[in-house]
Amino acid sequence: MTDDNRSWPNQEPDAPRRAQWPGEEAGPAWPGESPRRATPPRGNPRQGGPAWPSGDEGGQQWPGDQPRRPQAPGGAAGRRQPPPPGGRRPGGPPGSPPQGFRQPPPGGRRPEPEPAREPDLITHHAHNGTEDSYDPYDDDRFDDFADDVGPQEELDEKGRKVLTPAQRKKRRWKIIRRVAYACVGVFFIVPAIAFVITYFLVDVPTPESVAALQSQPVTYYYADGKTVMGKSLPKGGDRQLLKPGEIPDVVKHAVYSAEDATFETNSGFDVTGILRAVFNQATGGQGGGSTISQQYIKKATENDAPTLTRKWTELAKSFKMNNQESKEEIITGYLNIVYFGRGSNGIQSAAKNYFNKDAKDLSPSEAALLAGLIQGPSKSENQKYAQQRWSYVMDQMVANKWLRADERAGAQFPTPIPKAAKDTGQSMSFHIQQRIDDELADQGYDSARLHATGAKVYTTIDPKAQKAAEDAVADKMKGQTDDRLLSALVAVSPKTGGILAYYGGPDIVKNDKGEDQTGQDRANQARNPGSSFKAFDLTAYLKMGKGLGDTFDGQNNRKFGNPPKTIRNAGESSSCSAQCTVATAMEISANTVFYDMVYNITKPAKVAQAANEAGVPTSPQMSQDINIALGGGATVATPEAMAAGYATFAGDGMQRQAHFVAKLTNAQDEVEFDESKYQAKPAFDSDAQKTAQIAGNVTMALGPVIAHSKLECPPGHQCAGKTGTQQYDPRDGDPAAYKDRNAQTWMVGYTPSVSAAAWVGGDGNIPLHDNKNKPIFGSTISGPIWEQFMKNYLDGTPPEKFQKVDPIGKDVNDVTTTQAKPSETATPTETPTETPTSTPSETSTETQTETSRTGRPTRPGPGGSTPPLPGDGLARPPGAGEG
Secondary structure, eight states, X not given: OOGGGOOOTTOOXXXXXXXXXXXXXXXXXXXXXXXXXXXXXXXXXXXXXXXXXXXXXXXOOOTTOOOOOOOOTTSOTTXXXXXXXXXXXXXXOTTOOOTTOOOOOTTSOOOOOOOOOOOOOSOSHHHHTOOOSSOTTSOGXXXXXXXXXXXXXXXXXXXXXXXXXXXXXXXXXXXXXXXXXXXXXXXXXXXXXXXXXXXXXXXOOOHHHHHHHHTOOEEEEOTTSSSEEEEEOOGGGGOOOOOTTOSOHHHHHHHHHXXXXXXXXXXXXXXXXXXXXXXXXXXXXXXXXOOHHHHHHHHHHTOOOSOHHHHHHHHHHHHHHHHHSOHHHHHHHHHHHOBOSTTOBSHHHHHHHHHSSOGGGOOHHHHHHHHHTTSOGGGTTOHHHHHHHHHHHHHHHHHTTSSOHHHHHHXXXXXXXXXXXXXXOOOSOHXXXXXXXHHHHHXXXXXXXXXXXXXXXXXXOOHHHHHHHXXXXXXXXXXXXXXXXXXXXXXXXXXXXXXXXXXXXXXXXXXTTSOEEEOOOGGGSOBOOGGGGHHHHXXXXXXXXXXXTXXXXXXXXXXETTTTEEEOOSSGGGOOOTTEEHHHHHHHTOXXXXXXXXXXXXXXXXXXXXXXXXXXXXXXXXXXXXXXXXXXXXXXXXXXXXXXXXXXHHTTTEEOOOBSEEEEEOTTOOEEEEGGGSOOEESSOSSHHHHHHHHHHHHHHHTTHHHHTTOOOOTTBOOEXXXXXXXXXXXXXXXXXXXXXXEEEEEEEEOSSOEEEEEEEOSSSOOBOOTTSOOOOIIIIIHHHHHHHXXXXXXXXXXXXOOOOOOOSSOGGGOOOOOOOOOSSOOOOOOOOSOOOSOOSSOOOOOOOOOOTTSOXXXXXXXXXXXXXXXXXXXXXXXXXXX
């Protein structure tokens, strides 16, 4: 048999290779074969399914084939109908291969795959009754010919296959399973492996190594960055490290109650506590999840950075420590290194510094106080905080059955011994060091951390300014016969906000028993500022667009409110006419004008806002109290705050936060932070030019006060300021002379380079007198202290003048006023203590009237035609009295 007659398996030898379709012409054939169409059948004789591409497709043809032609009649255009069942065309004997199916080419190679054909029209097999009997989706073998024998896949608008509900469900569960596997790996398997690796890499620090680190000195430098101001060693530097078994249960139970009630049973970290801490942080709450073991690691390493790396290694170390050491060893090590305040590292040092006894002798109440201070050691001298923490620890001891309820009911808050300033190891001013340490603690650097790093603290204290402050106070307080007189002085740089000088009183004073004790810091105690607060009345008034040329009724004994309340001036020198300009009222400190201004125009809230913008902290009570107009009632401020507030006026209205620390470094001189973080901001208006104009108008109003108060500016320097006096509130049975006594006096003033506040007064409402047994005023003691400080500090410095600004509102140069008739009797300043609740019976007037020139001339106001301020070499008429 020749190759031309070779047949497929199971095919009869003489059977024709295929039958032609009706009307079909024979096409080209293989070599030696009669010409015929070379369209192979749709079925694979070997497998009973399709094998070769159908002849109606536009792809590659067998060798010698004629170009394809349209389908025979009865089928879709361009495509032939499939053969009938059985795999053959009509006319072929049973079992014969489909007619028209050609043998494969020599060599047994199949033709090259044809490119994709055009999609079928709707007239495919399913519609013409010639659909094959097999299901093209039953076997993966038919994937190559899915386009030929099966329906097209339905696609959505994005070209993706449309799935059945069952297929979608199956896909969802497949995704869920894979995500679950990934979560298990990420959250359990990988962390477990990493934790094991970390466990073997970390070491647990010993209390001895921590004690050595905590003994490093902290060095404080003056503002020049070279001169050492002092050094501080922790009290615990030479402490005794207690051994396991030497700490009584009462102390341990107090610490458990304060820090970690589950310490005896947890494995180094509390999962519930950690989750609670995460929840608190996510919801903006407070409270951590650290156990005592974790806190031991954190205190030992002095690393409290809010990072996952720190927390991770902390967990590994605490877990390792709990596996290597007993609970008794861990709590002993923790209490040997934890900081309790007062320079006390360790429970033994704390017991000595607070109660002058050993740790083994502490009572439950004393132990509770020390345990409560662990979270806030810098607040050890804050009585309110200490009592709150003590109460919390005592209650927790009862809740955990470490203290009986009847013992709790009968317990009294323990009173620590006085804090001895010189026992903390510093050679500098105790009050300055306390303020510096408080500022650093607010930044996250407590004493323990400073000693652990051997910190270097570069302060803003100028040695020349500090000496000038201490000398001025000592000189002017010398010879005073009233031993109840106290004093303070603070100076601030308007250019940086740095505190140049700070004196809050002596470090050591005598108590009632004649024993030495730590003196109180008077520079950080809030008092009524009196008339020195009128500068903020004026600031609020200027912010409303009003000016120094506006007029008020400045006469004495004006009535406000219903029932009417009488407001008095401090005598003739502090009274003015019915058309008194704001500028004149500030110079003579007319109470009636500023009370009228706040009561009827600005209202107390705007004054409090202006003070706060300048840098003086305020309270809600101040915003609602009309007494703020004269600096009384709920209005209080510290000397430090007043110096900082006036520094904003000196600094062209740019507010800078007052601070003590210019830079902090570790022992390797690596900078932790510096004062560049304290950025200046416009105080009274978002526009820097506008806020400078407001501050400049305040400066112009405060300039003449210096001469009126019989004070002098440093030679070559312009200055401005305001005195203030708070009257003594008489009590029943007081001598008649006490009604004219005063309790607080101030002088706050500035040049372009320094702002200083001097305070002289008593510890509360006390009737004070000077060495001539006369009432004290702002111009009599505190004023001369301020004057001497400014002269000594600015001696030898270049001359300086304030920046000139345009007047706001009505220019005082365009106003002339009349002078009130002299009063027969002078009356002392009286600060109102009640807030009027209705419209005053006498209101102010801003009506300008012409006047004869027989009265007191009006002082020129701000602007280009304004004469220079005090310190410019021009004489000023002296005045008497002040508010």
